Amino acid sequence: MDETVELEIRKLGAGGDGIADGPVFVPRTLPGERVRATRIGKDRARAVGIATKSPDRVEPPCPHFAQCGGCAVQHLADAPYVEWKTGLLTAALAARGLETKLAPMLRIATGTRRRAELAALRTQGGVSLGFHAEGSSELVDIDSCLVLSPKIVALLPALRAFLADFLRPAEAFDIHATAADNGIDLLLTGRSPDARKRASLADFAAANGIVRIAWRREPGEAPEILALHESPRIAFGTVEVIPPPGAFLQAARPAELAIASEIAASVGRAKRIVDLYAGLGTFSFPLTGRVHAVEGDAAASAAMQAGARAGFRAGRVTCETRDLERRPLLAEELDEYDAAIFDPPREGAREQAAHLAASSVPVVVAVSCNPASFARDARVLVDGGYTLSRVVPVDQFLWTGHLELVATFTKPKKPRGPRY
Ligand SMILES: C[S@@+](CC[C@H](N)C(=O)[O-])C[C@H]1O[C@@H](n2cnc3c(N)ncnc32)[C@H](O)[C@@H]1O
Structure with missing residues (x-):
């Protein structure tokens, strides 16, 4: 024992x-x-x-909390929860010598997470479908989830029943589920299904409000679309985008809207804005100025470009596919803009931050899901003459140690040189 x-x-x-x-x-x-x-x-x-x-x-509100690794702190009362979560950001900033009073944390409602990384395993008793257990590869079968969109939760019984035939004995699949505006979009990752199973996907999709099912053997591989009822659509402002399978989206729509409105307030009446790490154009499309959106993923960038062409007159939002780690926008390129947005992946944007720091863009708005890499990049901007004027924590990843944030940096405009 x-x-x-x-x-x-x-x-x-x-x-x-x-x-x-x-x-x-x-x-x-x-x-x-x-x-x-x-x-x-x-x-x-x-x-x-x-x-x-x-x-x-406190009593955890979810019956799966004791086993499921999806959430970590449902057993903590609300006030100390807020203190702990905002404390993570304060500590990350302090570790880089940045003392800033945070704005109150924006709370994101339960039941709004619109993308889920589910795992499925065919067992002797049927199919386990859910999230991995805390600190282990064991799978916890779930029939409810407080954070996920009810549209995804409602699909679980039918998905589990379908997988009982689709999966071979002891076979495991990862299932990326996104609640798009017009239905569920699924990306399956696992062994190649045979012809009969491929054919069965179309009926399953049609019967369950699933607009598209894509499959790939492993992460990183280009997905193949196996069932397409209708193209999934996501609206950003007035523009609709068809996301590539598994594309990045802010995890919860209310968080996306809250961040977009923070960005709009910070960039104010800026006429020319550059949106770095623009994804599908999440923050570019709702803005009113002229936006140059830069994104490294070719499929996301193409989807954004198609949205821009369909939604605007030429030039309102321009799109560029560019690897910002290898080829960051240089200070002299950035100097053309009145405001910059940067929303890099978890590891941050060390290179790009250095060029922003050297630029004279008057307003830089950073969005981040990682307080530690954000604080590192923020230090670079502050050392380059920026003032960190506002930091808003956004509790997009409820009951976990992950925290989203949006922050505004300002730099006084350089006086124009004399004209000769
Ligand atoms: C956190 S997401 C933000 C996307 C978008 N701003 C949004 O809110 O939906 C980061 C984005 O950076 C892109 N990305 C990752 N590495 C990159 C790189 N080296 N150069 C350019 N873009 C990159 C990803 O494809 C992803 O779209």
Whole structure:
């Protein structure tokens, strides 16, 4: 039998685990608690009993919380939750010597997550469909989820039943589900289905409000469309875009709209705006100025370009496919603009930030899902003469250690040189 130890939880870590001396990470525990725990690794333990409960402990609202790894902190009361989450951002900024008062965290409603990375496994008893267990590859079968769009949750029983025939014994598939504006869009990742199974996808889609099903053998491979009832559509402002399978989207529409309105307020009446890491044009299309949108992924960029052509007169939004890590926009290119938006992937935009820092763009709005890489890039901008004037945390990834944010940097306009 596993040896049980008693641990005192000192603090809540960035991922939402309680941390005891060692450090030993103990999921689902809270600071101030004394817990009995079994070791499950050098620096990890699983709580099997709580000797002293924190007054901040609440009943988790989701019945799957004890097993499912999708959420980490449903057992924490709301006020300390907000304090912990905003504290992650304050700490990341402080680690780079940036002291900034944060705006109040924008709360994003439950049931609004419009994309889910589900996993499925054919078992002896049927099909497990859901998320991986906390800290493990084990799959937790779910029939409800508080964060996901009800449109995705409603599909789970039919999807599970369909997969019972579609998957071979012991076969696993990853399923990327997106609630597009006109129906569900699925991207399946796993072994190649045979002809009969491929054919069965069209009927399954038609019967369940699924607009498109794409498949690929493994991540990184170009997906093949196996069923197309209608092209999925996502509207950004007045422009509709057909996203490529598995394309990046802000996880929740209310978060996207809140960020877009922060951006609009910060860029104000800017006439020429550059949107770096523009994705499908999420933030470019709703703006009123002339926007140059730059995106590295060729499929996303083509989808954005098609949206721009259909939605606007020529020149209102221009699109460029460009790898901003290898070929960042240089300071002299950036100087043409009155405002810049940059929303890089999790690892941030070290190179691009250096060129922004050297530019004279008066307003830079950064969007980030990673406080640590954001703080690193923010330091570069501040060292280049920018003032970090506003930081808004956006709780797009409810009950997890992930945090979205939107921040505004300003730089006084350079006086024009004398004309000769
Ligand atoms: C966090 S997403 C933001 C997308 C968009 N702003 C939105 O909100 O939907 C980051 C985007 O950067 C793109 N990207 C990643 N690496 C890149 C690179 N080296 N150069 C240009 N774009 C890149 C991704 O394809 C993705 O669309």
